[in-house]
Amino acid sequence: MAEATTARDPLLVMQNVEVVYNHVVLVLKGVSLEVQEGDIVALLGGNGAGKSTTLKSVSGLLTGERGEITRGHITYQGENVSHIPAPARVEKGLSHVMEGRRVFEHLTVEENLTVGAYSRNISTQQTQQDLERVYEYFPRLRERRRSTAGYTSGGEQQMLALGRALMASPKMILLDEPSMGLAPQLVEEIFEIVSRLRREQQVTFLVAEQNTNVALKHADFGYILENGRVVLYGTGNELRENADVKEFYLGVGSGEARKSFRDVKHYRRRKRWLA
Amino acid sequence: MAFFIEVLVGGLLAGLMYSLVALGFVLIFKASGIFNFAQAAMVLFAAMFIAGMSGEWGVPLWLAIPITIVLMIGVAWVVERVVLRPLVNQEPIVMFMSTIGIFFCLIGIAEIFWGSSSRTLDVGIPRDPIFVGNMLFQTYDLVAGGIAVVLVLLLAAFAQWTRMGRVLRAVADDHQAAQAVGIRLSTVWVVVWSIAGFVAVVAGVVWGGNLGVQPVMVDVAFKALPVLLLGGLTSIPGAIVAGLIIGGGEALAEVYLGPIIGGGIQDWFAYMIAMAFMVYRPEGMFGEKIIERI
Numbered sequence: 001m002a003e004a005t006t007a008r009d010p011l012l013v014m015q016n017v018e019v020v021y022n023h024v025v026l027v028l029k030g031v032s033l034e035v036q037e038g039d040i041v042a043l044l045g046g047n048g049a050g051k052s053t054t055l056k057s058v059s060g061l062l063t064g065e066r067g068e069i070t071r072g073h074i075t076y077q078g079e080n081v082s083h084i085p086a087p088a089r090v091e092k093g094l095s096h097v098m099e100g101r102r103v104f105e106h107l108t109v110e111e112n113l114t115v116g117a118y119s120r121n122i123s124t125q126q127t128q129q130d131l132e133r134v135y136e137y138f139p140r141l142r143e144r145r146r147s148t149a150g151y152t153s154g155g156e157q158q159m160l161a162l163g164r165a166l167m168a169s170p171k172m173i174l175l176d177e178p179s180m181g182l183a184p185q186l187v188e189e190i191f192e193i194v195s196r197l198r199r200e201q202q203v204t205f206l207v208a209e210q211n212t213n214v215a216l217k218h219a220d221f222g223y224i225l226e227n228g229r230v231v232l233y234g235t236g237n238e239l240r241e242n243a244d245v246k247e248f249y250l251g252v253g254s255g256e257a258r259k260s261f262r263d264v265k266h267y268r269r270r271k272r273w274l275a
Numbered sequence: 276m277a278f279f280i281e282v283l284v285g286g287l288l289a290g291l292m293y294s295l296v297a298l299g300f301v302l303i304f305k306a307s308g309i310f311n312f313a314q315a316a317m318v319l320f321a322a323m324f325i326a327g328m329s330g331e332w333g334v335p336l337w338l339a340i341p342i343t344i345v346l347m348i349g350v351a352w353v354v355e356r357v358v359l360r361p362l363v364n365q366e367p368i369v370m371f372m373s374t375i376g377i378f379f380c381l382i383g384i385a386e387i388f389w390g391s392s393s394r395t396l397d398v399g400i401p402r403d404p405i406f407v408g409n410m411l412f413q414t415y416d417l418v419a420g421g422i423a424v425v426l427v428l429l430l431a432a433f434a435q436w437t438r439m440g441r442v443l444r445a446v447a448d449d450h451q452a453a454q455a456v457g458i459r460l461s462t463v464w465v466v467v468w469s470i471a472g473f474v475a476v477v478a479g480v481v482w483g484g485n486l487g488v489q490p491v492m493v494d495v496a497f498k499a500l501p502v503l504l505l506g507g508l509t510s511i512p513g514a515i516v517a518g519l520i521i522g523g524g525e526a527l528a529e530v531y532l533g534p535i536i537g538g539g540i541q542d543w544f545a546y547m548i549a550m551a552f553m554v555y556r557p558e559g560m561f562g563e564k565i566i567e568r569i
Binding site: 087105106111165167 | 364441442444445447448449450451452453454455456457458459
């Protein structure tokens with residue numbers, strides 16, 4: 001049920017965002033994108049295309065890695081959030097599930113979830129209710145609630161990371177590479193849950209993925225990043241049907257050795273909004 | 276046999292004092308990955324302010340101690356603002372160097388206020404020896420040991436069962452993930468430095484009351500280093516057990532080995548134990564095991 005992208009104000013707008021690491025390494029070279037409220041938007045591209053950096057620039061976690069937005073800005077709910085610290089963005093409803101899950105390894109599963117609600121300052125009772133809600137989506141976490149998070153399986157950790165983000169009761173979740181290192185069946189399961197969360201909890205998702213196939217199946221809209229730039233965008237269906245996408249990212253090729261949009265000299269790059 | 280037990284118990288109780296200082300190190304290391312060289316100076320700083328206020332200004336002890344605790348919270352706040360925040364995301368070695376700076380600043384400030392002469396601090400703990408059977412123990416040591424145990428239990432309970440304790444453990448696990456769930460590191464740092472300050476106050480009072488307050492206290496506080504290495508930088512129980520081993524080992528070695536090799540063992544024995552141990556278990560006895568799933 002892909003909602004039609006109407007003329008509403010988008011929830012998140014990135015305008016010509018440029019990110020530099022360590023004052024020298026230019027990683028994002030002017031990325032512009034929009035995320036409508038209630039959509040699942042996929043951010044696709046190979047290794048080092050700038051997917052994670054894009055998400056970090058939105059969540060504010062760049063500063064921890066000596067990265068910096070040097071141009072452009074990020075507007076969330078109509079407010080310029082480009083330079084406010086990460087925890088403040090969490091309070092505004094922007095949660096980031098980082099690449100590699102990053103659960104608190106020495107805490108139990110339930111403690112991880114409880115810490116996830118930190119930004120909301122809620123009562124124990126409310127926390128308990130929210131825990132129940134998360135356990136409904138992830139029954140496996142309920143079974144393992146007393147286990148040390150570091151000793152749970154990769155799939156469980158991914159669920160925990162997502163559940164922990166949910167505890168902050170976010171409007172929008174930035175989900176980085178949820179499929180990493182997981183069996184295809186689990187990947188499908190995680191994306192099903194993402195779709196359900198969007199439907200039932202009205203959470204908007206911006207998902208960075210290398211698994212183009214699964215991501216486009218669930219996404220309303222997608223952007224393809226290459227080398228720090230958006231090279232193509234469109235609805236999930238448009239992208240899936242696009243011959244170049246099929247060839248470069250879905251492995252349904254014409255046999256010629258073209259591996260990325262860079263090789264397509266004549267490719268008509270679409271005009272970016274402001275770039 | 277009685278003599279052996281006397282020496283051992285005396286050593287163990289002294290060891291608990293090392294543990295007290297080591298605890299401060301562990302707390303800060305766990306929460307921020309910073310090896311806080313200044314912890315020893317914090318002990319001296321706290322002790323000098325308490326001894327100075329009660330000795331020179333006539334402030335009663337029950338008031339001087341809370342005032343000093345508030346002062347240590349102030350120190351934590353200033354350290355976070357002036358040193359840690361501007362240096363955030365720098366290499367660990369840079370942070371370590373900055374704590375050496377804090378070390379000298381704290382000692383300097385304390386000496387500006389109270390000079391460098393030694394003072395006595397009477398904390399009202401009785402000093403009478405007591406006999407158990409035919410063994411002789413120092414009441415002061417026993418009380419001080421009790422205080423250390425209570426403090427450790429309090430800290431453990433805090434870390435395990437309170438909201439802030441959970442947050443501290445989360446930050447210790449993964450800074451970036453902690454920020455991603457909305458935890459402000461600056462708040463956490465002020466809290467841990469304050470707790471470390473509080474621990475320093477307790478150590479300062481107990482030690483100052485026993486040995487007097489003087490700049491040399493810092494050297495004794497550095498006995499916490501081998502305790503740390505032995506116990507593991509990240510373990511609170513480790514700090515306690517290692518303190519006991521080093522305190523007990525040191526006292527026994529001094530008495531039984533000392534005469535054979537000419538004494539002075541107490542100064543280096545702790546380091547020898549720690550070094551020997553590190554060869555076999557670099558993360559220390561209780562150092563956090565690196566969780567690795569296979």
